[in-house]
Amino acid sequence: MTQHNASTTTADARTISATHLNALMSSDYVYALIDVREAGEYNSSHIPGSSLISRRDLEIQMARSVHHKGIRIIVCDDDGRRADLAAGTLRRMGYTNVSALDGGMNQWVVEKFPTEWGVNVPSKDYGEKMQVQHHVPEITATDLNQRIENGDKLVILDTRTPEEYQRACIPGGRSIPGGELSLRITDITSQLDDDTTVIVNCAGRTRSIIGTRVLQRMGLTNVFGLENGTAGWVLAGLELEANGDRLELPELSLEGIAAAEQYADTLATEDGVKFLDIPGLYAMIGRQSAENIYLIDVRTEAEYTAGHIPGFRWFPGGQAVQRSDEVGVVHNCPIVFTCDSKARAVQTASMYRQMGHKEVYAVDGGTSAWESAGAELESGMPATAPDGFAEAVLQAKHISAHELESDSQ
Structure with a gap:
């Protein structure tokens, strides 16, 4: 465009x-x-x-x-x-x-x-639309608590950020950020009995609805979103668990990767996500001198800092959807998502397409394809000083704590 x-x-x-x-x-x-x-x-x-x-x-x-x-x-x-x-x-x-x-x-x-x-109204509107159109199943806090007390077979997946999860979580829940769901769910459920119920929660309802819809769309049938999330849990008079430590993501198997990438191909076809190969990505990067183009890496922070395509900003998939109005401040411009291959990038891109963004891409092969093409990754978290900061530092008068204390006496 x-x-x-x-x-x-x-x-x-x-x-x-x-x-x-x-x-x-x-x-x-x-x-x-x-x-x-x-x-x-x-x-x-x-x-x-x-x-x-x-x-x-x-x-x-x-x-x-x-x-x-x-x-x-x-x-x-x-x-x-x-x-x-x-x-x-x-x-x-x-x-x-x-x-x-x-x-x-x-x-x-x-x-x-x-x-x-x-705040973050576009993603909330999207979540409510998913709820109405696809009848995303939910469970109340009271019913979930009763099932926990009954000893029912459950796995509770907290799709918030790891930081939110650690502050307070549903008792027994494990951290699986929303952007990781499609990539990790096969390996999570492979360790469970077939009759285990999967519960998806967030802080309120948007991320749990979106996450439950991902699993519903992947073919899971015994899955529910926790109605009103951790907020609903507290309002029901129930206690949250502090300092949750179940943060480790499951190791990826070939079967899990294949299932996630097959799902990604389905999403791309059904939702209109375009793929960029590496020459196409170079061309897109070259357009930045004349256009506003967003380049977003949706992997985990550890993966991003270990090595990312230069120019890509880190915004993990679940948060990129939740905070889409912060990611895409400029309307009607291209948005390019990447991960290590394509599963997580396409999952995020498909949601942007469903939210109405027209020109949305996923890098086919992600960082792996970038390296295979002979290009180098950049490590660390880029640091950008505020505009005018260097000039302001030169102009500002600085005073030490000792001088300030002396002046006040």
Whole structure:
């Protein structure tokens, strides 16, 4: 897709009307709509399709959120004042096509355009859609607790991040981040009796619905999502387990890999995920000088730091779906996912396709194909300093703790 800007808006325009923004959002133009208020304000009400980057975080987040400096950017707030300041900041950072929403959210509401509330709304909408369309089975906290007490055959898979899992989990649950489900489930169930029930949980409901749907789509029938997750468990008066230590992912077997890759091929066909071979990936990377293209590695942190394709950002699959509005801040641009082969990349890419993203790719063969082509991987976690940080350090006056203590006496 060729990235272009709305013909009715010039790069010099300082503001955009609510009516014009609404029309822009209904088109295929490439743009970013950034809400520069604070999280609490955004959560209470925001424009659908907007991404939260608070004004104080612009220098920290923009480089990874909007790579290309010529992208059409609209910033908004409540009344336009902070948006004007934020637009000035972005222009100083080198962004050349920035406008503030005239009158902010207040004017948007006056003109009766839609709003929504909450955080990570696209993935939540997607989860609810899966629940309704595919009748994803659920179990209540009370019923699950009773089955645990009865000694029923169960395996509880916690699809949150390992950090969330360790803070508090359903008693007996094991950590299997959502992006790992299709790759690991065959090896998990191979160690279980055939009549074992699989329970998928998260903190609320979105990730458990999505995870349960993955397993349902892979052909598992005795699988349920925990209704309202760990939050529902607590609301039912039940205690969570702290410091869960069942974090180790199962070793992959040839059978498990084959099942995951067969599922990936099915997803690619049914959901319209495009594959990129290594020459195609090189071509895509080459387009970054003229376009905004997201390159996302969905593997585990340990795998990513051990070696990743240069230029790819780490965002594990489950979180890449849960936080899709943070991954794809720019609308209507290509998104490329990779893993070590294709299973996890395609699982994530298929969900993006189902959420309405049009140009979504998976690297066929992933990092393995990259190395086989003679290209080198990059190790470690890339560190990017906030925009203008070096200059700020030179200009700032520094004072030691000892000097501060002396000055206060």
